[in-house]
Amino acid sequence: MTQAIVVEGLRKRFGRREVLHGLDFAVEPGTVFGVIGPNGAGKTTTMRCLLDIIRPSAGTISVLGQDPQQGGIALRRRIGYLPGELHLENRTTGRRMVEHFAAISGPVDPRYVEELAERLGLDLDRQTRKLSKGNKQKLGLLQAFMHRPELLILDEPTSGLDPLVQQQFHAMIGEAMDRGATVFLSSHVLSEVQLTADAVAILRDGEIVTISTVEALRTAAVRQVKFTAAGTDAHDVGTLLARVPGVDNVVLRESPPSGHTGKSVEARATLSGQVQGLVQALAHLNLSELVLEEPDLEEAVLTLYAKGSPSRENTPRPSSVREGAHHA
Known part of the structure; x- marks a missing residue:
């Protein structure tokens, strides 16, 4: 089976500054792959390269078996994306924004849209300019999930959400997994991904420190x-x-x-x-x-951040972490 995401030697420079230093990782289909790292580690830049929002300076990327630069609209319709900063038109409603996103994403079941809005506690008829940060995040999640994509790419997905809505988000992740979807999500908070992730990549200063399972991190902590x-x-x-x-x-x-x-x-x-x-x-x-x-997983990750040089020795590859996974 084709891997959902394959990244080899990914580098990205902005001017003279290189922010990604040769990333290598693969994401198996039907798994949750979490990328953890502090702000500025390169998480968002990596996601934007996967989506062809920005172009890499070097390296190769395959998403759902295609080069993102060649996949075009057909590939994008197979992906649900939540950016870290969701910018919305202020002079409209959430419902109209959803209709706009649906026209881009492809066929969307209106009943599923209403179901997600109810579960998230989102009023789609409110003006977007009146939405709080948390409600804007709910709208972002709704548009990412509503067309039941094969691949979800979610940048800091629970930012601004209260604990009850976070529970709904984890349930939505579980349902997407049951459909066979693949999830690639980022966070700077370990607890955000440990409930759902099969594999975790720890990113620091544009380099992968290690790729492991949550259980392996717990054992080593x-x-x-x-x-x-x-x-x-x-x-x-x-x-x-x-x-x-x-x-x-x-x-x-x-x-x-x-x-x-x-x-x-x-x-x-x-x-x-x-x-x-x-x-x-x-x-x-x-x-x-x-x-x-x-074990204190946060402390374990901080210890890895503090190590002098990235190392992936004796850590499981993403292809080996599906067995025994548990989803919320």
Whole structure:
């Protein structure tokens, strides 16, 4: 099956400044591919190159099996696009804007338009100049989804949306996936893509730091560990933890004997990587308390941002991440 998006050696210069430095990635059909990065990382520029809004300075791009520069109107009608900054005509209504977008996108079922507007809580008969930022974003989402495209390209899609509307957005993504659509979305907030993404590319300063799954990021992230062990001392607990791969930043506090339990030790530490080794080690202790926090994915991504040079070694390719995916 043809990959939905293939990008090889993508570079983009504006004058003397290069903002994309040879991007390589592929998006499998029927998956959600999220691009995470701070503002200015190159997310929007990449999307505009995919849509032939701007032309790359070097490299090749294939979208739904075609070169965007050659695909023309027929290719664009197969794509739903939400720009990061949606500019609307002020002297019209949302309904007229939708009709205008429908004429560009191709056949659109009016009943589906009304269904989406109701789900998003959008009044299509209001003047666009009176719409809040959140309602303008809803209108942008509606026009991107309304023609049931094969490919959705969404730039910061939940910006300005309240939590309930964000839930509807995630449901719409799930329904698009059920139809076999492919989704390419960007964000500077990891939590925005972790609910839906099969693969995540972390972009920094126009370069891909890594491509991974959310689960792989979670596995590699640092967890906080806290436990209390009875009938032992700090030396023995410290020796035990020193043998566990991934355990670091150990802090131990020993309490005096109490009742029949003898001494007890309160321990705090961080854990990176798999938890199996820690669980096996702790099985030798008499635990009265154990807390293993969910890994902080934001911290994991920030750690990757801080690394000196991008690396894609030992990370799964997008073609390998579909298995076991979960959609909201």
